[in-house]
Amino acid sequence: MKDDYKTKKQLTSELQELRQRLSRCVSEETGPISGSGKIDRDITERKRGEEKLTHTLSLLEATIESTADGILVVDRQGKIVIYNRKFVEMWSIPRHIMESRDDPQALSSILEQLKDPKGFANKVMELYSHPEVESYDVVEFTDGRVFERYSQPQRSGEEIIGRVWSFRDVTERRRVEEALRxxxxxxxxTFEQAAVGVAHVRPDGRFLLVNQQFCNIVGYARDELLEKTFQEITYPYDLEADLENVRMMLLNEIQSYAMHKRYLRKDGSFVWINLTVSLVRTxxxxPAYFISVIEDxxxxxxxxxxLSQAQKMEAIGQLAGGIAHDFNNLLTPVIGYGNLLKAEVAKGGYLAGYVMQILNAAEKAALLTRDLLTFGGRHITNLQPVNLNKLLTNMENLLAGILGGEMEFSMELSAQNVNVCAxxxxxxQAVMNLAINARDAMPGGGRLLIKTDIVDLDAQFIKAHGFGRKGSYVFLLCEDTGTGMDAAIRGRIFEPFFTTKELGKGTGLGLxxxxxxxxxxxGFITVYSEPGIGSSFKIFLPLISQEDTEKTGA
Known part of the structure; x- marks a missing residue:
């Protein structure tokens, strides 16, 4: 660009010099006559020189006129010497002003179009004061146009004889640049503030670009992720299906794919994500790169x-309750006729022993059906206001006896009225079963804590824990320091007849x-447990007010 403008300066300089030489030639023709032959030769030579100068001048003017930039040449005093039509068109200066070489009027016409006329004029004066300086700046118009302004000294040999101004309209280019910006x-x-993770991934799997949300999902810093491939952070069992989708996409067999998969987080845990992938091609x-959208x-x-667990438990409950109900109906005549038979059999006879065995077995079966009916929600309940603290205080000696002397047992009861309808x-029975479960989980001794409190379940709590309804609840905690459970066992502990105890040492109905x-x-019940740490059962029962308790006379 700079060389281009030096050429223009040279052209305009040559054009001005040629015009001066032409003027000198014309003035010399009127000089003194010293001889007719010599005069003829001089006139012929001058004519040839004039024609050559005129031709050269025409070429130079054509060159200046053909440029896409507006050109203005001034002398050392700032007087207009040469300009092209493009300059006049760009600045919309009336032609009569330019033809008259009226410098103040031309400058006034220019300044009234600018956003910063004072700055423009100051720059002009500065360059006129320092004729050897080259300059480049940008000129902005009130109508939105933008010009680039170049200015260089005009030289004739070593002498500075003026200044060349060149203007280029870059309005469209600036508009495109601004639109691009x-x-x-x-x-x-959009990329950084998206609520989902977004990543650009090379065909070989290395991350090219990742947003902050993706970093948050997998727990890595941005620079750490850019050193990894998606293969490195994909859960091993999910990698094969992911790679097969990538293969089909690279072969153009599919245009995009979506799948549920797991990423390995930096802390070693995994996170389930919904992955949607498309491929950008050159x-x-x-293939250029993949665009991956990652939703946690x-x-x-x-x-x-x-939900699956709740549905499973509901189905098991309905099945168990239905079976227990029918079985209980069958036990009724067994127990009834057994008692009639007992009355008919002579006391002390060998048949009396058989009858007692029948009745004892039937009573145990009845207890079992009662437990199954309770699990299935079909057992008749006697609901009334109950202060949970009082109930636990009355049970304290019983619970201590169940745990035995090797167990540390404590209760932390809330000072508030923890009243429930129950x-x-x-x-x-529920508290006793939890205590028995804790005892069996601590064969070498340990500690059981029972605690009560009042908690409010709000939308945030329900979203975080995945259960509950809004409201105030009595909170009952049973926490032991036993052997704990892994995830597989935790998922089944509330199923009837599921037990980890030896055969004959438990029915699997307690929990x-x-x-x-x-x-x-x-209410709601949750359990947190880790192998070697212990188990924590949390029960939430709807709180009833003191007024409701007093109305019922409890």
Whole structure:
């Protein structure tokens, strides 16, 4: 660009010099006559020189006129010497002003179009004061146009004889540049502020570009992710299906794909994500990079599992309750006729022993059906206001006896009125079953803590934990320091007849009964447990006000 403008300066300089030489030639023709032959030769030579100068002048003027830039040449005093039509068109200066070489009027016509006329005029004066200086700047118009302004000294040999101004209209280029800048800003804002993770990935799997949300999902810093491939952070069991989709996309067999998969987080845990991938290709059709959109669906997966568990427990409860109900109906005549037979058999006879065995077995079966009915939510309940603290205080000696002397047992009871609408016998059974479960989990001794409190379940709590309804609840905690459970066992502990105990040492109904009692009281139960750490059972029962308690006379 700079060489281009030096050429223009040289052309305009030569044009001005040729005009001066032409003027000198014309003035010399009127000089003194010293001889007719010599005069003829001189006139001929001058004519040839004039024609050559005129031709050269025509070429130079044509060159200046053909340029896409506006050109203005002034002398050392700033007087207009040469200009092209493009300059006049760009500045919309009336032709009569330019033809008259009226410098003040031309400058006034220019200044009235500018956003910063004072700055423009100061720059002109500065360059006229320093004729050897070259300059470049940008000129902005009130109508939105933008010109680039170049200025260089005009030289004749070593002498500076004026200044060449060149103006280029860059309005459209600036508009395109600004549109591109805004587009890039919008892309950057969309990319960085997206509520989902977004990544650009090379065909070999290495990350090219990642947004902050993706970093948050997988727990890596941006520069750490850019050193990795998606293969490195994909859960091993999910990698094969992902790579097969990538292969088909690279072969153009599919245009995009979506899948649920797991990423390995930096802390070693995994996170469930919904992945949507498309492929950007070059103009020649070659794979350039993948665009991956990553949505964290861990909460969704957790809710799915909880719903599945709830549906499973509901189905098991209906089945168990139905079987227990029918079985109880069958036991009624067995027990009834057994008692009649007992009355007819002579006391002390060998048949009396058989009858007692029948009746004892039938009573045990009846207890079993009662437990199954409780789990299935079909057991008749006697609901009344119950102060949970009082109920636990009355049970303290019983619970201590169940745990035995090797267990440390403590209770932290809330100072508030922890009143619930419940069947006292059922609540006692639920607490006792939890205590027995804790005892069996601590064969070498340990500690059991029972705690009560009042908590409010709000939308944030429900979203975080995946259960509950808004409102105030009595909170009952049973926490032990036993052997704990892994995820597989935790998922089944409330199922009836599921037990990890040896054959004959447990029916597998203890925690199932607790689950059924809590559900019958419109409550919620959760468990947190890790192998070697212990288990924490949390029960939430709807709180009733003191006024409701007093109305019932409790």
């Amino acid at each position: 805004q587009s890039e800003e919008r892309f950057r804002a 103009s020649s059709g070659q 669906i861990s909460e969704h997966k957790k809710l799915e599992e909880q 069947d006292p016998a059922h609540l006692e 199932a009964i607790v689950y059924g009692i809590v559900k019958q009281h419109d």
